[in-house]
Amino acid sequence: MKIEIIAIGDELTSGRIINTTSSFAARNLFEAGYEIYAMNTIGDTPALIGEALKQALNRADAVLVTGGLGSTDDDLTNEAVSKALNRPTLPNLEILSTIRCHLDEITSTPVSRLEKLAWLPSGATALNPGSRMAGYQLIHDDKPIFFLPGIPSQMQQLLVEEVLPKLSTWHKEHRLATYQRVFRIFNLPETEVNRRIATLDLNPDVQIGYYPVYPEVHLSLTVRDKKTNNARRLFKSSCKAIDTVLGDAIYGCDRESMEQVVGRLLGDKGLRLAVAESCTGGLIAAKITEMPGSSVYFLGGVVAYDNSLKSHFLGVSAHLLTSCGAVSREVAEAMAVGVRKQSSADIGLAVTGIAGPGGGSEEKPLGTVYIAIATAEENWVSKFHFPGDRQQVREITAQSGLDLVRKYLLQGLNPGKED
Amino acid sequence: MKIEIIAIGDELTSGRIINTTSSFAARNLFEAGYEIYAMNTIGDTPALIGEALKQALNRADAVLVTGGLGSTDDDLTNEAVSKALNRPTLPNLEILSTIRCHLDEITSTPVSRLEKLAWLPSGATALNPGSRMAGYQLIHDDKPIFFLPGIPSQMQQLLVEEVLPKLSTWHKEHRLATYQRVFRIFNLPETEVNRRIATLDLNPDVQIGYYPVYPEVHLSLTVRDKKTNNARRLFKSSCKAIDTVLGDAIYGCDRESMEQVVGRLLGDKGLRLAVAESCTGGLIAAKITEMPGSSVYFLGGVVAYDNSLKSHFLGVSAHLLTSCGAVSREVAEAMAVGVRKQSSADIGLAVTGIAGPGGGSEEKPLGTVYIAIATAEENWVSKFHFPGDRQQVREITAQSGLDLVRKYLLQGLNPGKED
Numbered sequence: 001m002k003i004e005i006i007a008i009g010d011e012l013t014s015g016r017i018i019n020t021t022s023s024f025a026a027r028n029l030f031e032a033g034y035e036i037y038a039m040n041t042i043g044d045t046p047a048l049i050g051e052a053l054k055q056a057l058n059r060a061d062a063v064l065v066t067g068g069l070g071s072t073d074d075d076l077t078n079e080a081v082s083k084a085l086n087r088p089t090l091p092n093l094e095i096l097s098t099i100r101c102h103l104d105e106i107t108s109t110p111v112s113r114l115e116k117l118a119w120l121p122s123g124a125t126a127l128n129p130g131s132r133m134a135g136y137q138l139i140h141d142d143k144p145i146f147f148l149p150g151i152p153s154q155m156q157q158l159l160v161e162e163v164l165p166k167l168s169t170w171h172k173e174h175r176l177a178t179y180q181r182v183f184r185i186f187n188l189p190e191t192e193v194n195r196r197i198a199t200l201d202l203n204p205d206v207q208i209g210y211y212p213v214y215p216e217v218h219l220s221l222t223v224r225d226k227k228t229n230n231a232r233r234l235f236k237s238s239c240k241a242i243d244t245v246l247g248d249a250i251y252g253c254d255r256e257s258m259e260q261v262v263g264r265l266l267g268d269k270g271l272r273l274a275v276a277e278s279c280t281g282g283l284i285a286a287k288i289t290e291m292p293g294s295s296v297y298f299l300g301g302v303v304a305y306d307n308s309l310k311s312h313f314l315g316v317s318a319h320l321l322t323s324c325g326a327v328s329r330e331v332a333e334a335m336a337v338g339v340r341k342q343s344s345a346d347i348g349l350a351v352t353g354i355a356g357p358g359g360g361s362e363e364k365p366l367g368t369v370y371i372a373i374a375t376a377e378e379n380w381v382s383k384f385h386f387p388g389d390r391q392q393v394r395e396i397t398a399q400s401g402l403d404l405v406r407k408y409l410l411q412g413l414n415p416g417k418e419d
Numbered sequence: 420m421k422i423e424i425i426a427i428g429d430e431l432t433s434g435r436i437i438n439t440t441s442s443f444a445a446r447n448l449f450e451a452g453y454e455i456y457a458m459n460t461i462g463d464t465p466a467l468i469g470e471a472l473k474q475a476l477n478r479a480d481a482v483l484v485t486g487g488l489g490s491t492d493d494d495l496t497n498e499a500v501s502k503a504l505n506r507p508t509l510p511n512l513e514i515l516s517t518i519r520c521h522l523d524e525i526t527s528t529p530v531s532r533l534e535k536l537a538w539l540p541s542g543a544t545a546l547n548p549g550s551r552m553a554g555y556q557l558i559h560d561d562k563p564i565f566f567l568p569g570i571p572s573q574m575q576q577l578l579v580e581e582v583l584p585k586l587s588t589w590h591k592e593h594r595l596a597t598y599q600r601v602f603r604i605f606n607l608p609e610t611e612v613n614r615r616i617a618t619l620d621l622n623p624d625v626q627i628g629y630y631p632v633y634p635e636v637h638l639s640l641t642v643r644d645k646k647t648n649n650a651r652r653l654f655k656s657s658c659k660a661i662d663t664v665l666g667d668a669i670y671g672c673d674r675e676s677m678e679q680v681v682g683r684l685l686g687d688k689g690l691r692l693a694v695a696e697s698c699t700g701g702l703i704a705a706k707i708t709e710m711p712g713s714s715v716y717f718l719g720g721v722v723a724y725d726n727s728l729k730s731h732f733l734g735v736s737a738h739l740l741t742s743c744g745a746v747s748r749e750v751a752e753a754m755a756v757g758v759r760k761q762s763s764a765d766i767g768l769a770v771t772g773i774a775g776p777g778g779g780s781e782e783k784p785l786g787t788v789y790i791a792i793a794t795a796e797e798n799w800v801s802k803f804h805f806p807g808d809r810q811q812v813r814e815i816t817a818q819s820g821l822d823l824v825r826k827y828l829l830q831g832l833n834p835g836k837e838d
Contacts, residue, residue, distance in 0.1 A: 011630040013455040015446025016601060016639060018439050022460070027434025036432040038467070039460035041441070044628075048457070072613045072629045151631055182435060191533075194491045209463075210491045211430040212570055220435060275722075281708025282701035285722040289700025292776050292809055300728040303694075303704040305719035309762055313721065313732055343728055357711050390711055392572075 002037040003029055004060035006052050008067035008077055009150055013043040021066045021155045032164055033178045044068055044076050050084030057141055067150030071116050085140055087121040094129035127162040144170055177228040179235035181253055183219045186403050188249040190217045196245040206238050215396040258402045259287045265409040266297035274345035275301035276314055276335040278352040283398045299343045314338030327352050329381045332370035340374045348374035351401050355393040369397050373404055421456040422448055423479035425471050427486035427496055428569055432462040440485045440574045451583055452597045463487055463495050469503030476560055486569030490535050504559055506540035513548035546581040563589055596647040598654035600672055602638040605822050607668040609636045615664040625657045634815040677821045678706040684828040685716035693764035694720035695733055695754040697771040702817045718762045733757030746771050748800045751789035759793045767793035770820050774812040788816050792823055
């Protein structure tokens with residue numbers, strides 16, 4: 001079953017806002033076994049909205065439209081749909097009553113403006129009439145069309161709770177059994193991943209995709225078949241083959257992030273981490289603490305951006321900072337040892353480097369980074385030369401630091417490899 | 420002049436990768452005075468690529484295509500274009516020689532695979548023949564079509580350095596004088612922004628857009644006219660009117676982020692900031708240090724995720740932590756005072772709160788956050804109840820902390836307002 005996605009909003013066609021709602025919809029629909037025919041993004045222009053909707057109804061089996069349902073003056077989707085499909089707008093009484101019930105909470109906005117939200121093209125069924133921002137469904141030419149708000153959180157909830165269940169009862173026979181895994185790879189270039197996969201001689205029904213997602217490479221494996229058993233069998237054997245050729249360059253699968261993997265490993269071993277960050281300026285800690293429950297294995301640490309904080313909080317000697325420089329093997333190690341000791345953590349991770357744009361020298365060019373790990377038994381320091389701009393160097397440094405902790409937790413001593 | 424953007428890649432239609440390249444292109448083209456007719460996203464399927472390209476040539480004046488130009492097996496754009504436009508692929512000798520020159524760097528990939536990159540539809544002009552990943556231009560039906568790689572950094576560079584200059588010499592008369600400003604608003608709901616703007620009775624030629632970008636609201640003002648003077652005059656007077664009704668809820672304009680504004684104000688006053696973060700876990704420091712040159716005004720700080728680090732590094736007494744709890748007015752203040760003193764900063768900023776999903780209580784529900792500022796003269800603590808999930812609470816806490824520093828720098832003492 002082919003689905004077309006239409007996202008509406010001048011904020012999208014002027015490039016000011018990145019369209020995340022279409023990606024969210026595509027991912028969830030794809031994983032539920034639908035084919036995404038096309039994703040269109042157009043401005044808040046009634047004629048264009050009508051044209052795109054008619055085109056989608058011509059070539060797809062179902063349509064998902066997001067955006068332009070709000071109460072502000074630039075929200076024109078309902079008017080455009082009404083005109084294009086010849087369905088005059090009518091007030092939805094349930095939504096109207098919801099809006100009137102909540103008027104006291106939002107007294108600053110005129111009633112007439114809010115009531116705009118309740119006027120839907122005739123034949124529309126509200127998806128969540130108890131909410132002021134209701135999505136709705138239309139059946140037109142015997143095809144379902146879903147209209148959802150453009151605000152990501154509202155759209156996501158309605159897609160998962162209303163649209164997917166409704167679609168699943170619609171034309172069941174058109175869905176394919178779909179198995180997909182995304183292998184998340186770090187520290188191996190895309191061409192090398194491709195070369196290793198090419199040696200496998202996989203079944204031609206296996207779809208492979210390569211996607212550089214800085215600083216990682218993601219490899220997707222997709223198997224689709226009308227017969228579930230066939231698809232599952234082929235999927236399992238292909239996954240195994242890929243694991244064999246890529247080994248521990250695969251740090252995780254599907255949506256598991258590096259910080260999630262590291263958190264899981266720390267939790268399993270009952271170890272606690274602390275970090276000392278210079279060039280990443282808090283990025284590693286921020287990534288780790290994105291995970292709910294990270295307080296079990298993460299104590300915190302020091303953002304030692306200024307040298308005075310490296311000395312004061314981490315005990316890095318002024319002599320070391322002067323003689324070796326803040327970006328050096330010795331200072332990285334002292335930072336890791338210092339943060340481990342000061343915080344009573346099991347593992348101390350420290351990074352110091354030159355993220356740019358300024359600060360490079362011939363001896364230590366931009367992208368020079370030292371990453372150190374300190375444990376009760378031993379300490380290691382690895383030196384890197386990362387390419388890229390400030391943001392990229394910070395990102396790859398954070399990822400490399402976490403990857404070194406991952407490898408230490410998997411393999412024990414001396415996880416790093418000198419370049 | 421209308422431009423259509425086509426992004427190609429199964430990683431996009433399966434929703435695994437968010438399409439940032441189309442947004443980047445749209446923003447840059449829009450700001451250069453072009454109209455974006457539509458943005459299409461389709462998979463790596465030759466028939467669909469051909470169909471989309473023909474449709475775009477039918478309705479737009481120029482086309483930008485990104486993705487599917489790489490060397491891996493799923494890159495099919497050149498084949499599809501060749502077939503759709505009836506232009507057989509031919510090897511581009513300059514690109515071929517670039518590839519052969521660099522073979523020693525990438526020995527692991529077979530030559531035949533890399534040389535795929537050099538085979539372009541006939542009539543193609545390479546945009547950067549000195550690179551292995553070359554974009555190219557075709558003129559078809561007297562319309563320019565640009566093909567760029569899908570990797571964001573490569574695509575962005577080619578768009579700015581090659582496509583925009585080439586487009587600007589093509590059909591000059593079709594461009595409109597475009598003035599746009601994005602007002603970045605924090606701490607004022609979208610409906611209230613809309614209500615205040617409605618009181619202004621702006622000229623109907625002024626296009627206004629509202630975009631909630633969590634946790635901010637962005638308001639865009641666009642004026643386009645064939646006559647530059649008309650557009651500029653209307654733009655200036657409208658900006659002034661908006662400034663009047665929104666006041667200091669506007670923290671910045673266009674692409675200026677909160678951390679950039681705070682950095683600029685700190686730099687202007689020659690003051691230095693240090694932060695102590697509990698629930699944001701390093702996010703505030705990471706945001707501040709995204710800015711090049713932040714070392715001038717940012718010393719660093721402590722990620723005091725675990726209570727032991729609040730005591731050890733910041734001197735928060737164990738008694739205070741036990742009697743008031745880690746999420747309290749008293750502990751927030753002690754953290755701000757502590758980090759300011761320990762780091763010898765001019766301003767100490769501290770946050771402590773409950774980001775969830777666990778940890779809430781009746782007295783201190785999820786989203787309870789205390790933010791403190793300590794200066795040489797005085798300290799203040801503000802209490803907040805933020806709605807949303809873990810990620811949203813962390814994000815709005817970080818933004819609110821920075822906004823309090825901004826208001827302190829603008830207005831002096833007691834910047835916060837108690838809720």
